[in-house]
Amino acid sequence: MSRKPTISDVAQQAGVSKGLVSFVFNGRPGVSAGTRERILTAAAELGWSPNPNARSLTTRTAYALGLVVLRDPTIIGSDPFFPAFISGVESVLADAGRVMVLSVVPDEERELATYRKLAAESRVDGVFLTDLRHADPRISLLDGLGLPAVTLGRPDVPSVFPVIDRDYGHGIDAVVERLRDLGHVRIAHVAGDDRMLHGTRRRDQFAEAVTSRGGEAVVVAADFSPDAGAQATHALLSSENPPTAIVFANDPMAIAGMAVAQELGRRLPDDLSITGMDGSEMSRYLFPPLATVGNDPAEWGRAAARSLLTLIETGASDDVTLPAAAFIPRGSIAPPPTVAPSTR
Template sequence: MAQQPTINDVARAAGVSKGLVSLALNDRAGVAPGTRARILEAAEELGWHPNPSARGLTSRRAYALGLIVRRDPSIIEADPFFSAFIAGVEIVLAERGQVLVLSVVPDVESELKAYTRLARDKRVDGFLITDLLDNDHRIRLIERLGVHAVTLGEPNIDTTFPVISRDYDRGIAALTEHLIALGHTRIAHVSGDEQMLHGRLRRDQFVRSMEAAGLKYRVIPTDFSPEQGAAATDTLLDSAEPPTAIIFGNDPMAIAGMSVAHRRGLRLPDDLSITGLDGSQIGSYVFPALTTLKNDPTEWGLAAAGSLLRLIEEGEADDVALPPAELVVRASTAPPARP
């Protein structure tokens, strides 16, 4: 196998010292424009690329971001949000020769140990905080560890970290109004884990919309898993006054709910309208195609990784407000059947 070119090879090809090459390749001051151009041209011709480990020795950087997820692996497996989000993160990191360190943990104790270990071993330069909790303990922990971070969503405590957010309120209000306009008066919400801020906020907006319309409603909390989404659907359909429409806290639960309805012999959407909230691509391929909100998890990943790298490299980064989640009407919603 051909040996990879080194910084010494670049120095020889450009006719300069190794130190000058280092300054030029790291975009530091002290290099004449013509010399810098000659060095960069030599590096390009040789096919030289920076070695993350070597860069870390001199810059005290790990050139890696950390993502620690405390969820049951089966939930992550079934939820397309995480794979699309990670894809967005990896697009940014691949362009810069950096990596993502992913850790899936079962409980709070393991989660705290993972954050502490990765930070103290200097294996990551910062963390992507997902699934925000009420008074989230991770924010204070990461601040104490002296590591950078960004949060997906607005915490309900003070934070010095940049926030990546998307307005769901208008989308959920539009979704609820869409069902009411179709003639639905018995609408239920299968919410996600209400210990997570986004699960609670989605539920609260649904409740506000139903109360503003003067309609009764029912909410069943779950852990965001398809299994619990299916169980909640059975519970609702077995009730004395079953809903004619159900809004699920994410698309995987909605698809599980559709399966339950099909198994019971219901015609969708004639007998039951079903919606999700995540805008996952798979929702457009199920039958009937799933009404949901446009979310774009890849966009979350691009924004979060870009913001965190700016914070690490420049010392500051602004909050990022993604476009609001918009209603996407497909075939899974229709007027309720006549009594």
């Protein structure tokens, strides 16, 4: 193999689950002699053996799971995803007698150093990887440290860790289809941080959905923060050819965009249609109520916590695919105006 073999490769070659491979190499009972021999043979042929650092960690229990977040604290404070995600995690950890350790870091250097410190001091038994980045260096670092992890989303580099994923393109496609059916042609997207996989994936899914339906896609870069959403909205609506609809990469940016649009004299949704993403609870209480794409961060948290606990306890955990994200239509969208707001 051109890359380092993983427990998943052994399981696939032997025709068993990763959990059975882990049971064999941890000396656990309940595996038939034939299956055990098949697993050992597959591991020998691939040249795979358990990571000694990972095995040594299993003998020490911190009863804590870690979440290291590389974001500006002000962005985290305004983003409803993380509080809901953490509440989902905590609902599982409370029953398991464990706690979560949260670290917010300002840059990648501090982030990687935090993971090394957590592993060296046995502060946590495993970690959650959120906000996956392109060629994410955390994947190989955690593998080398022998620190169990689960990733929220599928990395674009080889990974030994279980994945918690959701088809978000389904919801974005439904948003664009609805806007095109209403008659919108020039549709803008205020994108998330392009260093993050989910930011660029949402951007690309939007562009594909618009162009495939004969619309005109306009993309403006932002960073998921309300301030960036406000600035992008002001630039779009002040341009010579403003869009009639804006799709924001998350709800906080959309909420900021609604405020800017109204300050500029746009009536929502008569003059401008706006949608968000991530389905935050606050989105339904705005005026008009914000159309959005559901995400249920608490469900992400529960699934990630269960998967990570299984990985820590058995040495293996399967990937989890959550139900596809669905479009939630509300009052912030309508057919485009027949007369430009500036002339009316």
